[in-house]
Amino acid sequence: IIEIPVKERALAGILATARDAKGVVWFAYGGASGRFSPRNQFVSERINPTGFSTLLFDLLTGKEKGIEHAKRHQFDSEFLAKQLVTSTDGLRDHFKLFEVSLEC
Numbered sequence: 001i002i003e004i005p006v007k008e009r010a011l012a013g014i015l016a017t018a019r020d021a022k023g024v025v026w027f028a029y030g031g032a033s034g035r036f037s038p039r040n041q042f043v044s045e046r047i048n049p050t051g052f053s054t055l056l057f058d059l060l061t062g063k064e065k066g067i068e069h070a071k072r073h074q075f076d077s078e079f080l081a082k083q084l085v086t087s088t089d090g091l092r093d094h095f096k097l098f099e100v101s102l103e104c
Contacts (some may be wrong), residue, residue: 001014001015002057004057004090004091005090006090007086009061011060011083013056013058014036014041014044014056014057015053018047018050018054021052022052023053025047026056027043027054028058028059029056029057030073034058034065035056040056057087059084059087
């Protein structure tokens, strides 16, 4: 599990590293289906043997996923787009440490 810095908070993700990775495929979730979804983990597990690491991460923090915030953030495409753009820089910095390419 990794944390991706986004402004004053961090977004959580699950990084599965492939041996001799060619790159990283990342999945960003802004709704109910997130990094712990069995379906999403299944897809990640199928990609890893092909030589790509995978990162499953949520664009919302646990608090933002809460019932009182869900309506405000889950379907707010402008908010989610900003989260995605901002988190990209944090992801790039993280993957530079591993000398793995991150393509958007």
